[in-house]
Amino acid sequence: MIPELSRVPGVLGEISRRRLREVEGLQVPAEPVLPSPPLLSQALRLPGLSLIAEVKRKSPSQGEIAVALEAAEVARAYVAGGARAISVLTEPHYFAGSDQDLREVRAAVDVPVLRKDFTVHPVQVAEARALGASAVLLIVAVLGRLTASYLQLAEQAGLEALVEVHDEAELELALSAGARIIGVNNRNLIDLSIDRRTAPRLGRMARAAGFRGLLVAESGYNDKAQLQELEGLFDGVLIGTSLARSHNWQAAASQMTGV
Ligand SMILES: O=P(O)(O)OC[C@@H](O)[C@@H](O)c1c[nH]c2ccccc12
Numbered sequence: 616m617i618p619e620l621s622r623v624p625g626v627l628g629e630i631s632r633r634r635l636r637e638v639e640g641l642q643v644p645a646e647p648v649l650p651s652p653p654l655l656s657q658a659l660r661l662p663g664l665s666l667i668a669e670v671k672r673k674s675p676s677q678g679e680i681a682v683a684l685e686a687a688e689v690a691r692a693y694v695a696g697g698a699r700a701i702s703v704l705t706e707p708h709y710f711a712g713s714d715q716d717l718r719e720v721r722a723a724v725d726v727p728v729l730r731k732d733f734t735v736h737p738v739q740v741a742e743a744r745a746l747g748a749s750a751v752l753l754i755v756a757v758l759g760r761l762t763a764s765y766l767q768l769a770e771q772a773g774l775e776a777l778v779e780v781h782d783e784a785e786l787e788l789a790l791s792a793g794a795r796i797i798g799v800n801n802r803n804l805i806d807l808s809i810d811r812r813t814a815p816r817l818g819r820m821a822r823a824a825g826f827r828g829l830l831v832a833e834s835g836y837n838d839k840a841q842l843q844e845l846e847g848l849f850d851g852v853l854i855g856t857s858l859a860r861s862h863n864w865q866a867a868a869s870q871m872t873g874v
Pocket residue numbers: 669671731732779800833834835836853854855856857
């Protein structure tokens with residue numbers, strides 16, 4: 616169940632290999648006492664484009680975004696601004712996230728919480744459940760053919776999965792693995808470049824291939840006008856940097872949602 620990470624190039628390979636070294640010795644956490652969290656799919660099925668707002672302190676592409684932010688406070692403001700789900704980065708080194716951020720966000724808001732991390736080991740799926748996440752991120756460029764196994768693992772743990780793709784071959788893999796929620800990342804995680812044409816292109820391709828599940832466009836959105844081309848094709852949009860960087864998180868989310 617451990618992906619072959621030596622074949623993953625660029626920054627994505629670097630982060631994933633480091634993450635594996637950090638998590639491989641961890642014990643599977645004891646069964647959570649937390650009640651079942653709300654479903655990400657339900658939030659995405661609401662009418663219009665659902666905003667998944669991300670708690671993000673820094674990133675390899677942007678450097679420092681909002682290093683001092685308080686996760687629960689930001690998440691509450693996002694929800695007040697109309698976000699229908701919260702994404703919490705828990706990778707510690709490149710993104711300055713933590714498991715504690717996720718716990719605090721879970722306790723602070725009622726909407727579904729996505730554990731945004733580089734899933735490279737089964738223990739992370741069990742951990743996500745124990746932390747109160749509704750869903751985990753599965754990056755096809757990292758997991759390759761193991762994507763289907765991790766999807767199963769997530770389902771067994773009572774979690775949904777956002778299956779992330781960036782090109783045609785990854786989309787095909789996600790579809791054949793049986794993904795129900797597909798995220799199309801506009802950012803190339805190997806060289807970190809952004810191309811906002813990626814999401815509409817792969818989104819249309821997924822629908823043309825008969826995909827009836829949920830579609831999320833990810834990365835690189837700075838204002839509401841840029842969301843227009845997603846309407847009617849995507850169910851959700853994942854926004855981090857431009858929201859986290861703003862000085863009024865509620866107003867920034869609200870500007871995107873119209874709430
Ligand atoms: O900050 P942005 O450009 O709004 O992007 C958010 C989110 O899509 C991005 O954080 C992301 C998408 N896929 C990832 C995988 C790992 C880490 C981070 C990500």
